[in-house]
Amino acid sequence: METSVATELRLGLPGRDESEAKITSVSNKRSSSEMDDSCDPQQESVAPAQKAQVVGWPPVRSYRKNILQKKAESSSDGSAMFVKVSMDGAPYLRKIDLKFYMNYLDLLKALQNMFKCTIGVYSEREGYDGSEFAPTYEDKDGDWMLVGDVPWEMFVTSCKRMRIMKGSEARGLGCL
Amino acid sequence: MDQDHKKLKESSFPCEVLEKVLSFIDSHKDRSSASLVCKDWYDAERWTRSNLFIGNCYSVSPEIVARRFPKIKSVRLKGKPRFSDFNLLPQNWGANVHAWLVMFAKVYPSLEELRLKRMTVSDESLDLLARSFPGFKALSLSSCDGFTDEGLKAIATHCSFRLLGLVQMIIYQNLTELDIADSVTEDIGGGWLSCFPESFTSLEILNCASLQCEVSFDALERLVSRCKALRVLQVNESINLEQLQRLLVQVPHLTRLGTGSFMQELTVRQYKDLQTAFSNCKNLQALSGLWDATSVYLPFVYGACASLTFLNLSEANLRSGELAKLLPHCTSLRRLWVIDTVGDKGLEAVGSSCPLLEELRVFPLDPYDLDNQQGVTEAGFLAVSRGCPNLKYVLYFCRKMTNDAVVTIVQNCPDFTHFRLCIMNPGEPDHLTNEPMDEAFGAVTKTCTKLRRLSVSGLLTDKAFEYIGKFAKNLETLSVAFAGSSDRGMQCVLEGCPKLRKLEIRDCLFGNAALLSGLDKYETMRSLWMSACNLTIKGCKLLAKEMPRLNVEVIQDEWSDETHANKVYVYRSVAGPRRDTPPFVLTL
Numbered sequence: 001m002e003t004s005v006a007t008e009l010r011l012g013l014p015g016r017d018e019s020e021a022k023i024t025s026v027s028n029k030r031s032s033s034e035m036d037d038s039c040d041p042q043q044e045s046v047a048p049a050q051k052a053q054v055v056g057w058p059p060v061r062s063y064r065k066n067i068l069q070k071k072a073e074s075s076s077d078g079s080a081m082f083v084k085v086s087m088d089g090a091p092y093l094r095k096i097d098l099k100f101y102m103n104y105l106d107l108l109k110a111l112q113n114m115f116k117c118t119i120g121v122y123s124e125r126e127g128y129d130g131s132e133f134a135p136t137y138e139d140k141d142g143d144w145m146l147v148g149d150v151p152w153e154m155f156v157t158s159c160k161r162m163r164i165m166k167g168s169e170a171r172g173l174g175c176l
Numbered sequence: 177m178d179q180d181h182k183k184l185k186e187s188s189f190p191c192e193v194l195e196k197v198l199s200f201i202d203s204h205k206d207r208s209s210a211s212l213v214c215k216d217w218y219d220a221e222r223w224t225r226s227n228l229f230i231g232n233c234y235s236v237s238p239e240i241v242a243r244r245f246p247k248i249k250s251v252r253l254k255g256k257p258r259f260s261d262f263n264l265l266p267q268n269w270g271a272n273v274h275a276w277l278v279m280f281a282k283v284y285p286s287l288e289e290l291r292l293k294r295m296t297v298s299d300e301s302l303d304l305l306a307r308s309f310p311g312f313k314a315l316s317l318s319s320c321d322g323f324t325d326e327g328l329k330a331i332a333t334h335c336s337f338r339l340l341g342l343v344q345m346i347i348y349q350n351l352t353e354l355d356i357a358d359s360v361t362e363d364i365g366g367g368w369l370s371c372f373p374e375s376f377t378s379l380e381i382l383n384c385a386s387l388q389c390e391v392s393f394d395a396l397e398r399l400v401s402r403c404k405a406l407r408v409l410q411v412n413e414s415i416n417l418e419q420l421q422r423l424l425v426q427v428p429h430l431t432r433l434g435t436g437s438f439m440q441e442l443t444v445r446q447y448k449d450l451q452t453a454f455s456n457c458k459n460l461q462a463l464s465g466l467w468d469a470t471s472v473y474l475p476f477v478y479g480a481c482a483s484l485t486f487l488n489l490s491e492a493n494l495r496s497g498e499l500a501k502l503l504p505h506c507t508s509l510r511r512l513w514v515i516d517t518v519g520d521k522g523l524e525a526v527g528s529s530c531p532l533l534e535e536l537r538v539f540p541l542d543p544y545d546l547d548n549q550q551g552v553t554e555a556g557f558l559a560v561s562r563g564c565p566n567l568k569y570v571l572y573f574c575r576k577m578t579n580d581a582v583v584t585i586v587q588n589c590p591d592f593t594h595f596r597l598c599i600m601n602p603g604e605p606d607h608l609t610n611e612p613m614d615e616a617f618g619a620v621t622k623t624c625t626k627l628r629r630l631s632v633s634g635l636l637t638d639k640a641f642e643y644i645g646k647f648a649k650n651l652e653t654l655s656v657a658f659a660g661s662s663d664r665g666m667q668c669v670l671e672g673c674p675k676l677r678k679l680e681i682r683d684c685l686f687g688n689a690a691l692l693s694g695l696d697k698y699e700t701m702r703s704l705w706m707s708a709c710n711l712t713i714k715g716c717k718l719l720a721k722e723m724p725r726l727n728v729e730v731i732q733d734e735w736s737d738e739t740h741a742n743k744v745y746v747y748r749s750v751a752g753p754r755r756d757t758p759p760f761v762l763t764l
Contacts, residue, residue, distance in 0.1 A: 054683070056262030057545040057657065058600045105390060105414060108440050109468075118441040121393075123417075141337060 054091070061100060063099055064076060086165040087115045100158045111135060122148035128167070137162045194220040204229045230254065231702050233271055233295065234727065237751035238279035245560070250289035251280065252313075252695045257705045258655075259680055259744055261296060261319060264707055266733060266744065270321075272296045274304070274402065275756075281308035302327030306334035314381070316355040319399045319677040328356070328368035332757040355383040370395035374402070381408040385434045385465060390414040401426045410434025418446060424453040431455065433441040433480075435465035438473050438492075447476060455479030464488035481505035488513045490539050496522035503529035512537040516551035518572060523556030527563025535569035536560055543573065543600060556583035561588035567642035576607040577634060582616035592624040596631035603634040604713050612636055618643035621651075631655040641665035645672025665688035666702075670694035680705040688715030691744075695719070697724050701745035711741040713764075719746065720764035725752055730762040 017170040037047035087161040094114055101107040108119050120131025127146050137159045147155070147162070189625070192360065198220050202205055202397065211221040230236060233255045255271025273295045280287050287309045297320045305312070305583055307330075311544040315331060317323075338506065369384075370392050379399065380744065384391065390413050404428050407682060411420070413438030424430075442450070450473075456479040466474075469492040481487075484506050490513045499514065499522040508531045516538050526533065537737065538556075542548055549762040562568060567589040577599050597616075605611055613634035619644050621627060628650055632640060634658035644654065645668035652675050660666065668684040669679070688711035698704060713730060720728035729741035730736070753763045 013351075054602065056259065056264045057602065058598055059262050059655075059657075060540065060543045060573075061261055109437070112441070113468075116441065135366060154309065 081159075083113075083137075083159055083161050085111065085162040085164065087117065088166045088169070090115060097145060103152050104155075108135065109165075111164065117164065119164070124149075132167050133164050134167055135162060135164050177733065190219055190701045191216065197223050199224040201281075202227065209460070210519050212629035219305055226250065228252065232747055232749075233276070233703070234751065234754055235275075235747060238276050240751060242283040243277050245472065246283070248284045248293065249287060250291075251276075251284075252291045252293075252760045253295060254293045255510075256296035257680065257703060257763070258294070258678075259682065259707065263336075264682070266760060267759075268296075268732065269731070269761065270296070270754065270756055270758065271320070272298070272301075273754065274298065274301045277301050277304050277308070285309060287313050288313040288715075289316075290314060291318070292320050293318040297327070298324040299320045299324055299327035299695060302329040303334075306330040308738070313455065318355075319477065320356075325368045328354075329502055331373045332368050332371035333373070341435050344366060346691060353377065355381055356386065357749070362682075367392070367471045372399055376396075377402045379403040380405050382406065383408065383410040385410040385412050387412040387414075393419050396681070397422060397426075401466055406430070408432040410464060411436050413437045413465075416451060417442060417473065421446070421453050421618060424450075424457065426451070428456040428746040429459055430457055431459050432462040432486075433460055434488075435463075435467075437467040438469040442473065451476040451479060456485065460484060462488070464491075466492040467734050468492065468730045469494070471495075471501070474498060474502060478502070478505045484505055484509060486511040490515055490537070493541060494522070495519070497527065500525035500529075505632045506530070509533060513539070515535040515539050515541050517541050517551075518552075520552055520556035520559065523552060524559040527559040527561075533560070533564040533567050536564070536567065537569075537571040538573055539571075540573040545748055548573065553577055555587055557581065566591065567738050571598075571631075572597040573598045573600060575604070575615065577604075577613065578606075578608050578614060579611065579615040579619075580611075584620040586619050586623040590623050591626060592620070593626050594629040595627060596629065596655070597633055598631065598748045599634040602633075603635045612640070614643065618647075618730040621647035624666065625650065627651055629653040632659060633657060635659075635664075637661040638665040638668065641668040645669045648673050650675055652676065656684060658683045660684045663687055663693070666690035667693040670697045676700075677702045679703075681707070681709060683708040685710050688712060688718070691715055692722075695722055698723060699745055699748050701748070703745065705745055707743040709744075711744055712739050713741050713762075714739070715743050716744055717764050726747070728764045729754070732760045732762060 018118075061082070082095050084095050084099055085094050086093045096110070096114075101110065104122065108122075111117075112119050117133045118131055119133050119135055120128050122128060136144050137147055137155070138161050139145050139158045140160065144163070148156070194216065196216075198207070198210060198462060201210060207221055207225060211218045219329070222244050223246065225245050226247055227266055228241065228245060228248045228250070231254050233253055241658045244368055253273065253276065254271075256265055256269060259265065259268070271294060273292060279721070281304060286310065288311050290305065290312075297317060302323055305315070320757075362661075372395075376399075380403075382399075389412075393415065395412065396415070396418075400409065400423050407430055409423065409427060410428055410432065411434060413436055415423075416442045417436070417438060420435055424433075424637075443456055454477050460480045460483055461478065463477065463484055463486070466489060467491075474494075481502070482505065485508055487506055493515055494502075495517060496519045499518045503509070503525055506529070510532055511532060512530065512535070514524060514537070523538070526536065538552055540551060552572070552574050554574070555572070556668070557570075557577075558581050561584070565588060568591050570592065571594075577597065582597075599613070600654075606613055606616075611633075614637055616634070617630070617632050617640045620630065627648055629643070630648065630651055630653070632644075632655070638661045639663075641660060644651070651673045654673070654676065656670065656679075663686055666681070667682070667690055669676070669692075676697070682705075684708070691706070691711055693717065694704070716728050716730055720726065725748060727747055727749045729745045730741045731745065733742060736742040754761075
């Protein structure tokens with residue numbers, strides 16, 4: 001049981017279902033007491049009982065929760081932003097949802113994990129100089145850009161697909 | 177006449193001697209007791225107190241403190257009620273430190289240490305702090321909010337050295353500690369690290385593990401290399417393994433280390449370097465961070481594990497096998513924090529490898545997915561209790577528990593001082609017998625006579641509270657959620673538990689009768705929190721009327737109306753009602 005979960009290819013945190021339903025927050029459960037206002041208009045519509053969430057329960061610290069919730073929210077609101085990712089030398093492509101990540105750090109970590117490669121640290125001057133691979137993307141205009149040059153939000157909306165290039169090739173991009 | 181003179185001599189005690197004696201007393205509880213003996217002792221105590229501890233910032237005012245204590249060097253101040261950690265308190269509720277800082281700047285210019293918990297700290301406050309105390313050494317912000325890296329920049333820039341123009345001297349202030357613990361907001365960038373001037377070398381403790389952003393590694397590396405006295409370094413997730421190695425070789429004498437992320441592909445050379453770096457850390461007592469650590473790279477930390485007393489794996493989703501391989505290297509381990517991905521099997525390994533263990537915390541990987549059946553159960557807890565008889569502190573998140581297991585656990589480990597059991601599904605019964613979990617907590621309170629803190633969960637009737645009230649003679653903090661069958665439950669606790677200081681209750685059906693049964697009790701306690709219970713404004717008003725020295729506050733939110741009091745916070749205070757209440761807080 002344990003090993004099958006460990007080896008499964010996943011995009012998110014281990015242990016979570018990819019198709020997680022939207023987490024709704026429900027007013028506290030007073031339905032079990034005699035004081036039930038069954039017509040409380042403030043109660044939000046509830047997803048199946050198992051998926052409902054009571055505010056602040058279980059009592060896990062805020063910062064921990066916020067990180068998890070943000071990841072859940074970003075993948076469940078509205079449209080996802082799926083883009084294909086290829087890596088030089090890899091036999092097949094992968095697809096990721098850009099809306100799932102909150103910033104470049106998250107995205108690069110996930111890519112490194114997915115493709116088992118080292119991408120290294122981005123710098124404005126040198127790009128990903130020094131590392132084996134460099135992430136690039138094709139933007140709306142059809143140009144190939146280095147990942148990290150533009151603000152995150154702009155990147156998410158303009159990225160059409162990604163290619164993880166071998167370092168030697170990417171160096172050309174960095175010094176343009 | 178002679179006899180009277182004699183009497184006078186015997187009963188008078190030179191105040192210098194008294195002050196000298198009292199100056200050896202550190203514990204604020206002992207000091208409080210000493211101050212109550214007589215006027216002389218009260219005076220001697222107030223002149224010699226240098227450490228100020230205020231458990232509830234609203235229980236007293238800055239003015240009162242300033243009048244009483246003239247010579248304070250270090251302050252510990254706590255603000256919001258604990259349930260604010262779980263988003264039960266609206267934003268801008270209060271606990272702003274600014275008024276306190278203004279007073280400190282005026283009355284305690286030689287203040288050296290400030291430790292805040294659950295307080296709101298603005299950048300303006302941090303700036304005031306940075307400029308007001310020439311001898312300032314240590315700042316700790318635990319679960320605080322309200323500041324950005326601008327505020328931290330002020331600290332970094334100004335706390336480092338101060339020019340005293342009049343005296344024609346340069347005095348280097350010794351900022352030794354900067355700890356922003358779990359004060360996480362997205363507004364805090366990493367730029368402030370670059371603001372420590374090159375001349376600044378005194379840092380001993382740096383904890384910025386909870387920063388959500390990238391940090392300038394250059395600045396960090398330079399800071400670390402010139403602060404030779406650094407003994408605690410906790411970096412954030414943005415620091416990778418290669419960078420970690422470069423830091424470690426500068427400070428092998430660290431006693432506490434928080435690593436960055438383990439997600440990096442290493443060459444053989446890099447792996448070996450890291451292994452060497454860790455093996456050279458002979459003084460490491462605590463290790464944390466370890467984001468995304470897996471069996472691939474975890475082994476290079478083994479060399480540093482022999483001296484570890486605290487291992488925090490709450491960011492590393494380890495499996496049982498990985499944990500089982502790591503633990504035998506940690507022969508001195510006293511405290512262990514893990515995620516429930518280790519499973520019951522991993523906890524078996526804890527039981528067999530950590531005989532000296534005193535504290536165990538098991539956090540849930542995914543607390544919000546109620547369908548999820550993974551994690552730990554009573555079996556894991558049992559296994560730990562069998563192998564770790566010295567267990568004193570436990571925080572255990574699980575989805576299944578049984579009464580029998582808990583009874584056995586406390587028989588194996590009767591020395592619990594902190595027992596926090598969180599069965600994550602509200603109102604969950606014993607999963608084998610389907611009965612309430614009353615007997616479990618009965619056993620805990622009966623067997624663990626030293627119990628000071630208890631968090632209960634699962635399906636509980638009034639019986640559980642009868643047990644608590646009757647047997648928990650040393651209990652100081654009690655947390656209750658989704659429990660009880662009538663007002664009598666809460667009443668039992670209020671009428672028993674002689675040492676109760678903090679009571680926090682949520683989502684229970686206790687009503688006004690329960691609230692009012694504790695009239696006399698609340699003045700002996702620090703505070704009471706009740707949310708989503710059956711209290712009405714009327715009931716709270718009655719409490720406020722009967723007990724004028726208590727502040728009875730109702731926090732209005734979307735679930736309140738004119739009658740129902742959804743969030744109630746009651747605490748004793750000598751400062752009277754708050755003067756800074758936001759519009760949604762009603763003081764009755």
